[in-house]
Amino acid sequence: MVRSPLTPQQRAAGQRLGAxxxxxxxxxxxxxxxxxxxxxxxxxxxxxxxxxxxxSFTTVAALASVLGVALDDLARICLPEQDLPSTG
Known part of the structure; x- marks a missing residue:
């Protein structure tokens, strides 16, 4: 199976997650x-x-556990701002 190239949005999300x-x-x-x-x-x-x-999800989950970060926080970082769920 050939993997499709990442979109600019996926690359940006990866950079935000990494930072x-x-x-x-x-x-x-x-x-x-x-x-x-x-x-x-x-x-x-x-x-x-x-x-x-x-x-992979398991890698992100393991890092979240080790670093004491909620997966919800990581998910918010990966979503483009216009896709963020409203909280109020």
């Missing part, structure tokens, strides 16, 4: 976070830099 996860990691070493999440440090580096714009 947010990097911010959440804070001063923790990438190797520490990656191993705790069960992924390689290179995979974490690719996610944080936006080079891996669409990581």
């Amino acid at each position: 947010f996860l990097r911010e959440c990691r804070g001063d923790r070493k990438p190797t520490e976070v990656a191993h705790a999440a069960g992924i390689s440090p290179e995979t974490l580096r690719k996610i944080e830099t936006g080079r891996l714009a669409t990581p």
